[in-house]
Amino acid sequence: MSVILMSMLIGLGVALFGFTLQTTIGGINRKVVGRMQKRYGPKWYQEFLDIFKALSKRAISHGWIYDFGVIMAVGGITATAMFMPITDSLVAFAGYDNFFIFVYLLAVGMLGMAMSASGSGNPLASIGVMRALTQMLAYEVPFMVVVITIIKVSGTSSLTGIMEFQQANGWFALSLPIGFGVAFLSLLGMLGKKPFETYIAPSEIASGPMVEYGGKQLGLLFVMHEIATFIEVSLFVHLFLGGASNIIEFLAKYFIVYTVANLISNLNGRFKIDQVVVFFYKWPLALAVLQAIWVLWR
Amino acid sequence: MFSIELVVLSTLLAGVLAYIVSIKLPKLGSYLTILASLAVFSVLAYFGFNNNLDAEVNLIPQFVLFKTSMFGLYFAIIVSFIFFMVSFFNPYFIKDYKYPAAYNLFYLMALAGTIGVFFASNFITLFIFFEIVVWTSMFLIPLGKKRKPTVTYFVFSTVGSFAMLYAVMFTFSITGSFDLAAISVLSGKSALLVYILLAVAGFAKLGAYPFYVWLPKVLGKSPDPVSAVFSGGIEKLGAFIAFMAILRISPASIYLEAVGMYLQNYVIAIFGAITIVVGTLQAIRQDDAKKLLAYSSASNGGYILVAIAMSSSISLTGAMYHILAHALASTAAFLAIAVVHYRTKTTKISELGGMIHHMPLTYMVYLMAIISMAGIPPMGGFISKWLIFQAVINKQMIIVAVATFFGSIGSFLYVFRPLAALFLGQKLPKYKGVKEAPFLMMIPLIILTLGSFYIGVIPNQVIDFSNKVIAEFGFGPLLMNEFGIQGANGTLSAPIIASVFGLGVVVIAIIFFILPKSRKVGLMDTYTSGEFIYTEELLHYSADFYAPFERLYPAKPLISKVYAMIKEKVNELGRFFKYWFFTNKPEVTVLWIVLILTLLVWGDIL
Numbered sequence: 064m065s066v067i068l069m070s071m072l073i074g075l076g077v078a079l080f081g082f083t084l085q086t087t088i089g090g091i092n093r094k095v096v097g098r099m100q101k102r103y104g105p106k107w108y109q110e111f112l113d114i115f116k117a118l119s120k121r122a123i124s125h126g127w128i129y130d131f132g133v134i135m136a137v138g139g140i141t142a143t144a145m146f147m148p149i150t151d152s153l154v155a156f157a158g159y160d161n162f163f164i165f166v167y168l169l170a171v172g173m174l175g176m177a178m179s180a181s182g183s184g185n186p187l188a189s190i191g192v193m194r195a196l197t198q199m200l201a202y203e204v205p206f207m208v209v210v211i212t213i214i215k216v217s218g219t220s221s222l223t224g225i226m227e228f229q230q231a232n233g234w235f236a237l238s239l240p241i242g243f244g245v246a247f248l249s250l251l252g253m254l255g256k257k258p259f260e261t262y263i264a265p266s267e268i269a270s271g272p273m274v275e276y277g278g279k280q281l282g283l284l285f286v287m288h289e290i291a292t293f294i295e296v297s298l299f300v301h302l303f304l305g306g307a308s309n310i311i312e313f314l315a316k317y318f319i320v321y322t323v324a325n326l327i328s329n330l331n332g333r334f335k336i337d338q339v340v341v342f343f344y345k346w347p348l349a350l351a352v353l354q355a356i357w358v359l360w361r
Numbered sequence: 362m363f364s365i366e367l368v369v370l371s372t373l374l375a376g377v378l379a380y381i382v383s384i385k386l387p388k389l390g391s392y393l394t395i396l397a398s399l400a401v402f403s404v405l406a407y408f409g410f411n412n413n414l415d416a417e418v419n420l421i422p423q424f425v426l427f428k429t430s431m432f433g434l435y436f437a438i439i440v441s442f443i444f445f446m447v448s449f450f451n452p453y454f455i456k457d458y459k460y461p462a463a464y465n466l467f468y469l470m471a472l473a474g475t476i477g478v479f480f481a482s483n484f485i486t487l488f489i490f491f492e493i494v495v496w497t498s499m500f501l502i503p504l505g506k507k508r509k510p511t512v513t514y515f516v517f518s519t520v521g522s523f524a525m526l527y528a529v530m531f532t533f534s535i536t537g538s539f540d541l542a543a544i545s546v547l548s549g550k551s552a553l554l555v556y557i558l559l560a561v562a563g564f565a566k567l568g569a570y571p572f573y574v575w576l577p578k579v580l581g582k583s584p585d586p587v588s589a590v591f592s593g594g595i596e597k598l599g600a601f602i603a604f605m606a607i608l609r610i611s612p613a614s615i616y617l618e619a620v621g622m623y624l625q626n627y628v629i630a631i632f633g634a635i636t637i638v639v640g641t642l643q644a645i646r647q648d649d650a651k652k653l654l655a656y657s658s659a660s661n662g663g664y665i666l667v668a669i670a671m672s673s674s675i676s677l678t679g680a681m682y683h684i685l686a687h688a689l690a691s692t693a694a695f696l697a698i699a700v701v702h703y704r705t706k707t708t709k710i711s712e713l714g715g716m717i718h719h720m721p722l723t724y725m726v727y728l729m730a731i732i733s734m735a736g737i738p739p740m741g742g743f744i745s746k747w748l749i750f751q752a753v754i755n756k757q758m759i760i761v762a763v764a765t766f767f768g769s770i771g772s773f774l775y776v777f778r779p780l781a782a783l784f785l786g787q788k789l790p791k792y793k794g795v796k797e798a799p800f801l802m803m804i805p806l807i808i809l810t811l812g813s814f815y816i817g818v819i820p821n822q823v824i825d826f827s828n829k830v831i832a833e834f835g836f837g838p839l840l841m842n843e844f845g846i847q848g849a850n851g852t853l854s855a856p857i858i859a860s861v862f863g864l865g866v867v868v869i870a871i872i873f874f875i876l877p878k879s880r881k882v883g884l885m886d887t888y889t890s891g892e893f894i895y896t897e898e899l900l901h902y903s904a905d906f907y908a909p910f911e912r913l914y915p916a917k918p919l920i921s922k923v924y925a926m927i928k929e930k931v932n933e934l935g936r937f938f939k940y941w942f943f944t945n946k947p948e949v950t951v952l953w954i955v956l957i958l959t960l961l962v963w964g965d966i967l
Contacts, residue, residue: 124879138866184884186902
């Protein structure tokens with residue numbers, strides 16, 4: 064029992080670490096983008112200030128489901144982050160860091176947020192949720208096909224297991240280059256980076272699901288967004304870039320992946336939601352399936 | 362000891378009793394259905410778990426033979442439980458039926474029939490009880506005041522029944538035995554034929570592609586308790602038949618190296634995959650909540666087929682688990698919608714809104730049910746989907762994997778639809794004063810939800826049971842340890858996931874309540890980009906929810922065109938016969954008279 068309690072504490076630490084890391088890197092990235100656009104950019108800790116300001120303000124609530132959804136969302140995402148390994152030895156629940164946990168436990172958080180947003184009674188929020196779910200259907204399937212290839216090749220669905228396999232046999236980014244590309248596109252979709260930020264679309268549907276939020280609800284959803292980003296980028300690092308054997312390596316890989324995704328985002332416009340679906344089901348899915356057939360059925 | 366024949370007979374008797382009582386007092390009769398189904402469930406569960414069910418007693422003539430098996434028991438317990446749960450809804454719906462007495466009778470007869478099927482030891486028994494289920498359930502459907510779905514159901518059931526009858530007779534002609542074990546003796550082409558026929562019977566009952574079209578029609582239009590019973594219980598007969606056909610018969614065929622399975626199994630898996638995709642796409646489109654759930658039932662049937670076709674310990678456990686998890690979740694979802702229907706008289710999503718403010722408990726039940734249906738932890742559906750994914754990956758069935766993932770993510774889309782537009786959204790003024798479910802309805806809702814949750818957190822008992830079931834088919838047990846299930850490429854620990862999730866929620870809830878309290882505002886007090894909007898309807902987004910996505914694929918499933926063509930041809934044939942043989946046109950009658958007279962008079966010359 065004490066082992067599990069210890070694991071839970073470590074897990075909470077991982078979640079907190081993820082939040083801090085992503086908020087910092089997000090802040091640095093705002094500066095990077097600022098410099099790219101010939102601005103000075105905000106301070107690197109600006110995102111922390113935004114979040115803590117929102118948390119301390121008194122705001123409105125649209126009923127119990129609006130609050131309950133927020134708690135379920137942030138709680139679900141925190142729980143997901145608790146399973147995430149940081150390096151191959153630093154993992155809270157060793158042996159239970161199954162890939163599917165991340166996909167499905169992440170969905171609890173998403174469901175909570177969608178529920179809360181729809182519960183606000185604002186149609187723009189519902190439209191945002193509709194788009195987010197549709198987009199999820201688009202990017203998730205090619206991504207999963209790539210991942211099953213990885214799981215089958217490495218013989219395990221545990222993230223630390225996949226990491227160890229890559230450290231022995233080379234990165235999947237190199238041995239499965241097509242899958243790497245497809246998964247990177249999916250990552251852009253997961254992170255809601257342009258051209259796949261249709262469900263946020265500030266100028267179109269007023270930030271979609273987030274439209275009604277303010278105060279602590281908004282602050283907590285910011286926290287959720289940061290942790291979710293941490294989970295998605297770390298998944299990518301662990302699955303394709305060989306994970307990390309020490310924390311410096313992890314930080315470096317994480318920073319590079321997130322920054323590249325962010326830079327690409329700033330060079331693109333926005334797809335319409337049906338274009339997103341058609342986009343992912345055309346080449347990425349076909350390539351992912353072809354690669355899987357090539358690697359597995361040979 | 363308790364005899365199976367006694368269970369079946371007394372259920373039938375209880376049906377007759379309920380019929381007699383409900384001629385005068387329909388409501389009392391429907392309470393009898395609750396008691397009777399409770400009795401059936403508890404007897405089966407109690408004596409079944411203690412291995413004390415007796416198949417030897419012969420009260421019915423010799424050709425009806427039963428046997429006990431873990432496989433039959435698993436199904437019988439689940440289905441009788443579903444019948445028991447749904448029966449709590451009968452008293453509230455009974456007054457809407459034209460023939461309440463018949464409803465009570467058929468409800469219990471259908472239960473008796475399903476139990477007979479699950480414990481049958483020879484094909485004659487199986488077929489008799491199968492037909493009892495088909496016929497009784499057929500008469501349950503039109504009590505929802507629509508005749509047409511009954512016809513659809515009858516046509517598709519007939520296809521299944523005839524396929525099964527042909528398979529039974531064919532097996533008898535070769536082996537000379539009606540015993541269920543006889544099909545394992547078959548070999549070569551005859552085995553393949555029986556395999557296909559029984560698969561067709563299973564597909565038709567389960568509502569798999571290409572027979573899934575009856576599900577939305579029937580489940581969408583029957584009385585609400587009947588829909589729930591179909592989705593959670595009667596449909597599972599198809600899975601039962603499919604299990605038997607796929608696992609007991611082994612026709613010689615091509616072995617596919619790449620996926621490590623025989624061709625015919627792969628074909629079944631592909632059909633399952635198509636069912637998943639088509640069911641999902643159509644479910645996303647539906648505006649009627651019951652039809653939406655019906656398509657989702659079809660799609661979940663696809664998962665069960667895929668899992669059975671893969672025939673490994675993991676996949677079969679996945680199939681068994683999915684049958685249970687889906688039965689609980691889908692029944693709960695149907696019943697939650699039934700409550701909404703009962704209170705508001707509609708199931709159209711676009712007409713409803715803000716039901717959560719009137720019926721929070723029903724909302725929570727629906728929420729938990731869809732979490733399970735979408736395969737999200739900590740509910741039962743997660744474990745079954747995890748097991749099925751493990752097997753799919755292990756067999757490296759890439760095409761099928763695409764379909765299963767598509768169905769899994771797609772299920773988020775369609776289950777969210779009623780959640781967002783029916784339960785959430787604006788509180789529409791026309792439903793002012795709508796109340797929460799009555800007390801008796803809440804009982805099954807809560808029990809089903811807790812059941813779903815329990816099997817999602819502690820899977821050990823179910824897995825132990827299903828290990829015994831798959832042992833009967835000659836598969837080794839799925840390994841379990843204290844915390845986890847051992848899959849093909851990883852361990853899953855449901856209790857840890859559930860407790861971590863609980864911890865996460867508690868931590869965030871504490872933070873949430875420490876932070877400054879929010880001010881309550883109404884739902885109309887929202888950001889509207891500066892527009893002035895005063896009516897709730899204008900701020901409620903519910904019709905054509907997934908419009909941009911729906912535009913990408915055809916509105917009607919392609920197979921319905923084929924069925925339309927067949928229908929046209931059958932109609933044509935009917936018209937032909939009607940014109941020539943059942944007409945009231947004098948010229949045709951005269952022609953027949955002339956012809957017959959000619960035959961009579963000059964017949965010997967011709």
